[in-house]
Amino acid sequence: xxxxxxxxxxxxxxxxxxxxxxxxxxxxxxxxxxxxxxxxxxxxxxxxxxxxxxxxxxxxxxxxxxxxxxxxxxxxxxxxxxxxxxxxxxxxxxxxxxxxxxxxxxxxxxxxxxxxxxxxxxxxxxxxxxxxxxxxxxxxxxxxxxxxxxxxxxxxxxxxxxxxxxxxxxxxxxxx
Numbered sequence: 001x002x003x004x005x006x007x008x009x010x011x012x013x014x015x016x017x018x019x020x021x022x023x024x025x026x027x028x029x030x031x032x033x034x035x036x037x038x039x040x041x042x043x044x045x046x047x048x049x050x051x052x053x054x055x056x057x058x059x060x061x062x063x064x065x066x067x068x069x070x071x072x073x074x075x076x077x078x079x080x081x082x083x084x085x086x087x088x089x090x091x092x093x094x095x096x097x098x099x100x101x102x103x104x105x106x107x108x109x110x111x112x113x114x115x116x117x118x119x120x121x122x123x124x125x126x127x128x129x130x131x132x133x134x135x136x137x138x139x140x141x142x143x144x145x146x147x148x149x150x151x152x153x154x155x156x157x158x159x160x161x162x163x164x165x166x167x168x169x170x171x172x173x174x175x176x
Contacts, residue, residue: 001065003036003045014047014063027063037080038138041087044071048079048096058096075116075123084139084161088118091126091137091144103176104132104149111135113146115161126163145169149176 003016012033015024028034030051038046044062052072053059060073060081073081079096083089091113098109113134116123127134134148143158154176156169
C-alpha cells in the first residue's frame with residue numbers, strides 16, 4: 001500500500017492506494033494539511049498535522065488501517081516521523097517545516113532530526129551540532145537516512161542510530 005498526500009478536493013489530505021494501482025482512499029478530513037510521512041512496523045500510517053494541536057504546532061498521528069482509529073504520538077512539535085524496525089524508536093523532526101525555503105538557511109527554525117525511544121523520559125536531538133537544515137528521516141538497516149545541506153546543497157546523508165558516524169550518500173552540487 002502506498003500512502004501519500006494529495007489535494008483532490010481542496011485541502012492537503014492523507015490517502016492510500018494499492019501499490020499496483022487502483023482508486024485512492026481518503027483517510028483524513030481535517031482541513032489542516034495531513035502530510036504522509038511513513039509507516040509503523042505494525043502497519044499504521046504515520047502523518048503530520050496541526051489539526052489536533054491546541055497551538056499552531058504540528059504533531060504526528062497514526063491511523064490504524066483496519067479500524068481507522070487515530071492515535072496522537074505524544075511528542076510536542078514532532079513531524080516527519082519514521083520508526084525503526086521494531087517500532088520502539090521514532091526518529092522525527094523538530095521544529096516542523098516553517099515554509100522557509102532559503103538555501104543554506106541557518107538559524108533558530110532550522111529543522112533537526114530527533115530520536116525518541118518508547119519509555120524514555122524525553123527525546124534526544126541527533127543533528128543539533130549542525131546549525132542548518134536536517135530533515136526527512138528514514139530508518140533502514142540500523143542507520144537513519146536524512147536530507148541535509150551540510151555540504152552546501154541538499155543531499156542524502158546517514159548516521160548511526162545515536163547520531164554518530166555521518167556518511168554522505170549523494171553529492172549533488174548547486175541544485176538541491
